[in-house]
Amino acid sequence: MVLNGKLVAAKVQDEVRTGVAQLRAATGVTPTLAVILLGDFPPSQVYIRNKKVACAEVGIATQDHLFPSGLSEADLLKLIQRLNDDPAIHGILLQLPLLPGMDEDRVVEAIAPKKDVDGFHPENLGRLLAGSPTVVPCTPAGVLEILDHYGIELKGQEAVVIGRSRIVGKPLAHLLLARHATVTLCHSRTQDIAFHTRRADLLAVAVGRASVVTGDMVKEGSVVIDVGINRGADGKLTGDVEFAGASARARAITPVPGGVGPMTVAMLMKNTYLAARRQLGAT
């Protein structure tokens, strides 16, 4: 079975659209997301465009802070401070990566935790680790949403995550752990990745390199979640998993495109809506 992320994302966005309309009716306030993009990295430009389209579709207003030719770290920190202090802004989307030489940790920490709609602030990551998450990073949250939509049981399952990024791998491992999976987190220094993947009931791959997982590495009857988005020499998008080989063995698998990708955007909408609700006292 192919797990249809587009469908699940549309469902989430429908719920957010309804919620945003109700919030506006109750408070007169439109949830507003400030969008910060530094530089001209083409993938980031695509992501920002998609996120802005989604905002428009669900009724979230956006405020652009786009700096194609860059901005100093000091000025970026000043901008973030101003957005933190502005009650009309409910969420701050700082598209990563930042410019070379910038201190990502320092900049991410400057965002007020309540406006951190990506869930990257240490306070929000800490809450996730503590087991009482407030804002969950969008991509791992989207993975859980797909699994829940299709009723995929996690309790007691062997879950293997490849990739330990702050954006995906680490938070996803914790979300799966919170659902009582037995979690193995593999990464670039793992000695024998195939040893782990072959016993995975749930395999989630977030490396950012095509064909990291081939069909022979997939356990028969498992669930495969492909978080990768890679552009091939032919210009086509592919995931981190060889789809043909893996889908012959897996019971369920996410495609690329149309799998996890749309979920990241949908969960950003949800996080922004929920952040606005909390700030407007409409919990």
Ligand code: GUN
């Ligand atoms: N860069 C790659 N993925 C993401 C994401 O989910 N959020 C942000 N802000 N930047 C990213």
